[in-house]
Amino acid sequence: MTNLFELSDWKSRSVSAENFTGEKGRGGMAKTGTGADPARDLGIGWKISPSIVLAPGVTVTLADVAGQGMIRHIWCTDNSELNRQLILRIYWDGSEAPSVEVPLCDFFACADYQNHPLLSSEKVCVNPEKAFNCYWEMPFYRSFRITLESLHTKDVTLYYQIDYLLGELPGNCAFFHARFNRTNPLPYKAVHTILDGVSGKGQYVGTYLFWGANSNGWWGEGEVKFFLDGDRDYPTICGTGTEDYFGGAWDFDAGGRYQRFCTPYSGLSDITPTDALYQSQRRFSMYRWHLCDPIYFEKDIRVTIQALGWRSERRYLPLQDDISSVAYFYLETPLDVRGTLPDRDGLEIV
Numbered sequence: 001m002t003n004l005f006e007l008s009d010w011k012s013r014s015v016s017a018e019n020f021t022g023e024k025g026r027g028g029m030a031k032t033g034t035g036a037d038p039a040r041d042l043g044i045g046w047k048i049s050p051s052i053v054l055a056p057g058v059t060v061t062l063a064d065v066a067g068q069g070m071i072r073h074i075w076c077t078d079n080s081e082l083n084r085q086l087i088l089r090i091y092w093d094g095s096e097a098p099s100v101e102v103p104l105c106d107f108f109a110c111a112d113y114q115n116h117p118l119l120s121s122e123k124v125c126v127n128p129e130k131a132f133n134c135y136w137e138m139p140f141y142r143s144f145r146i147t148l149e150s151l152h153t154k155d156v157t158l159y160y161q162i163d164y165l166l167g168e169l170p171g172n173c174a175f176f177h178a179r180f181n182r183t184n185p186l187p188y189k190a191v192h193t194i195l196d197g198v199s200g201k202g203q204y205v206g207t208y209l210f211w212g213a214n215s216n217g218w219w220g221e222g223e224v225k226f227f228l229d230g231d232r233d234y235p236t237i238c239g240t241g242t243e244d245y246f247g248g249a250w251d252f253d254a255g256g257r258y259q260r261f262c263t264p265y266s267g268l269s270d271i272t273p274t275d276a277l278y279q280s281q282r283r284f285s286m287y288r289w290h291l292c293d294p295i296y297f298e299k300d301i302r303v304t305i306q307a308l309g310w311r312s313e314r315r316y317l318p319l320q321d322d323i324s325s326v327a328y329f330y331l332e333t334p335l336d337v338r339g340t341l342p343d344r345d346g347l348e349i350v
Contacts, residue, residue, distance in 0.1 A: 097336035117270035174330035195327035212322030222306030
């Protein structure tokens with residue numbers, strides 16, 4: 001929205017455990033909090049409330065802001081040991097339905113963070129140690145609300161900061177969305193749906209994929225397909241293979257080993273450690289940000305991916321793998337993305 005060297009009328013604001021409302025001049029005023037005991041000799045203003053504690057089964061509101069503007073950065077970290085037990089939701093302009101509903105770790109392209117993988121890209125970074133950062137621009141015209149639901153059975157400590165701007169937006173800003181989907185296992189000869197049920201005008205801007213291979217051998221021959229504006233049986237955009245879509249080639253195989261890589265726009269950011277290249281039960285994290293090549297649609301969009309390996313006599317083998325995805329897109333009006341999130345057991349990575 002602006003160049004760094006240009007003067008601007010934007011007002012910088014931030015919500016955190018040290019300023020729950022984001023109001024001007026109201027940060028660091030807490031008298032109680034998770035840091036009160038270490039600060040007992042210092043008093044107000046000395047890191048008294050750097051974090052919050054989420055009790056089992058609760059949903060907390062991290063931010064509830066009125067006004068017009070744009071979220072520019074979200075950072076958070078927590079002390080939990082289980083994946084996919086925190087659910088992030090974002091609501092735009094007073095909507096009662098979320099436009100973002102994704103497990104927290106998947107939203108930051110890091111489904112299996114027990115391996116503590118690092119990720120460095122243009123829009124998402126995972127830094128030491130389990131520090132989640134996102135830089136997706138998220139406009140709002142009247143308000144935004146961000147919640148976090150804990151599915152954990154124990155208390156979880158969360159540190160977070162949401163940086164945003166207040167100011168006048170142009171009239172053609174679209175709303176940010178993110179939708180999660182998991183198919184486990186994928187039925188034989190079926191495709192995994194990354195995104196469906198979207199009507200209206202917008203642009204598709206990113207894919208995160210977490211893949212669990214249930215068979216030996218290479219698993220990524222399947223094509224990513226974009227069905228646009230009334231496409232039914234055949235797509236307008238059809239890729240050539242899974243690793244190709246995520247910016248790699250030839251099975252991600254470099255010298256007989258999978259090669260992890262992170263670039264600004266695409267990457268194979270995590271691989272379950274093992275010495276066996278094509279062994280069953282390996283897991284892979286991949287991201288692809290369409291920042292230079294957004295997929296525009298006028299009426300509707302559907303995105304799918306095939307799961308293909310190899311069988312005897314060099315024939316394709318439809319796979320029955322564990323596939324999870326997050327679709328990132330902008331839409332002219334807020335869309336209710338609920339309906340694809342499994343229950344607690346259905347989310348678990350085992």
